[in-house]
Amino acid sequence: MRKQQRNKLIQHQQRAFTEGTVEYINEQWVFFDEETDEATLLNAWLNEEIEVYVYNRWRKGLLKNDGMIGFRQEDYYLKDKDLIRFRKRLVYSLEQLLGEINDDAFCQFIVNLNSLHFSIYDCIYCYNHLNFLTESSQKSGVNFIVFDNGDNICSVQHHFVYYETKSDRFEFTLSSGKRMVIEKIG
Structure with missing residues (x-):
């Protein structure tokens, strides 16, 4: 089994993502975890890969400053109540x-x-x-x-x-x- 096949098995696991919504509060982006209702400043994932649900599909990008997500060809600016997710880290x-x-x-x-x-x-x-x-x-x-x-x-x-x-x-x-x-x- 190649490393690519192992990664595919890992990437298609259930509950691999933390999902929630974002809101712009007091000039800061706040992430609300759908499962726990905990609020976290979105800056905690700055320069990491996240996904945003736009145009009826998940799109991967890199979280940049000021609620901007960089896709390959364009940038996307977050809006209140946007649904986002990021991959959990394994123990x-x-x-x-x-x-x-x-x-x-x-x-x-x-x-x-x-x-x-x-x-x-x-x-x-x-x-x-x-x-x-x-x-x-x-x-x-x-x-x-x-x-x-x-x-x-x-x-x-x-x-x-x-x-x-x-x-x-x-x-x-x-x-x-x-x-x-x-x-x-x-």
Whole structure:
């Protein structure tokens, strides 16, 4: 699996974006998170990629000063109540873990997590033991990952053994009591 295919799986995850509206208040642009109703100054995302819903579609651009979004060919000036979104960041240790596991384990983990109605963007905690084994040629241990999709909690134990062959075992346990185990040996 190429890096491009991995990125495609990651980019098409549910709940990958924080969405909300913007308003111009006291000479400043304020973002109102649709999910939490929290207000944040839009300047927090200055010079970052955001998307604005215009002309019945999402358009990507770079947030510039004074509520301006730079598209490839033109600039767009925000208006009160414009709907915007920006991609959430993954928990750093989960991002590192996803980069370390082989392609088959990566694909199986994502597909099975999604089948349980969770997204990698639902991660609220990740302990990546592989980060501490960088010098070792024989690696084994367990990583712990917790996801919250708003309806359920999912705890994942990733048991790994990397010697001559690689073994990845994922044990999914939901707060509802449902369990699933997958193992990839290669």
